[in-house]
Amino acid sequence: MNVSHVIQTRVRPFKKSDSEQVRELYSLAMLYGPRAPVTIALKHQIYKPFSWVLYTLFAGGLALSRHSSTQVTGMAMSATVLGLFLAWRRTIWSKFKAFCQAAVDGDLSDIGKSYSAVLPDSSKLDSSGFWVAEVADGAEVGKIIGAVGLASSTNTDPTTAELRRLVVSPSYQGHGVGSLLVNTLLEHARTRGLTSVFLSTSMYQRPAMQLYEHLGFVLDRKVAVQVKILFIVNTAYLHFYKIKL
Template sequence: MADYTIRVYKNRDYNAVRLLFAEGMLEHIPATCAHLLKLSRAQFVLFISFITLLLISGSYLLSLVSLAVVFTAGRRLITSEFHRYVDECQREDLLDIEESYMASNNSCFWVVESNNRIIGMVGVQAAPRSGEVMALRRLSVARDQRHLGIASALCQKVIDFARQRDFKVVTLETSMIQVPAHKLYEKLGFQETDSRIAPSLIAKFANFSILTYEYRIKE
């Protein structure tokens, strides 16, 4: 059993929480690039780029180098999109965690502490304009502390919190590339209820989906 403690967020955790969130999100860049390269449309663009450059230059080496430049540019575009999302979140609810999660009876934020280090976190808020739905948000566990049951314990913390306040549903959003997270949610009893393409141009090109999962709390 991992030696850790789940406790309510305190202001001294602010920087650690924001850093943990950023690190967790930026981890998904390689998987997103790999997903993009598997798409037929991306392969077609690379193929056409290679053939065009080959016809213009007459050099296989120059064409391959140029193709590598195109790939690098694509990776940088994806990286910038992830950084943009992190910055956006850190300007929204993670800008003032105390106000966003601790000021209401129907919201809360927990951190996981081990050896004076924050290794996990999760937040929950009542969904807007709903008296029955709570949203699980910002679930993250440090990379070197996974597979110890921490994420499962944090999800259960949110479910218990919602049940105690007579909410009927816990909802969350995750990306299509976070397959281990999907398996965790489904093991806990969450069900996928919706899927939509993220709004940015690169996400639309990559067919990058955001999935919604729901857990219905039993009476």
């Protein structure tokens, strides 16, 4: 579904009845659509140096298969290389799916508890919160199309908290939904007396990083993480951002 008209969106605090929709939205946004991290990671794989080695070997196998004396060898070589390439892609997909499932089974399994998000404001003991964005008019009014959380439990400094689980439905990306969610979170953080908000994201979440930088977040550091896929070792980077309030 492509959304071409102006979307009327409202952001409101999370309700317990939103739980299942939020979990489904998180998996959808992380695993599907042109801006999904796994989609970007799979595109990166196409241009990895080892991929070019596989392309060369695959072409070599095809060349060998044209001659009767080396046909079997060439076909086996090409089939093996193709199988390795597809297994590599499947492993990338599986790792992202496992990451999403860990979030769904972790803090998103009980959003109210994880983010103190279902307690009245007057009884909240910390600065945590969770918000959803929903369509405000038209046939899909009330549909949840985005979410974001602020967690104070992931660090010991009471003056800062972590932005987590920012997601926007693939069909509604590029319409300012993410900005509305993050600005709502930042305003909440200011009213709670926080002096900063931090977050981490992967190199495969480029649209999210562009949003954070546009809203005033500054890159604090990058950390290299080596991920072994089959016998191939890939280096990915986690980007850590922070904004002073």
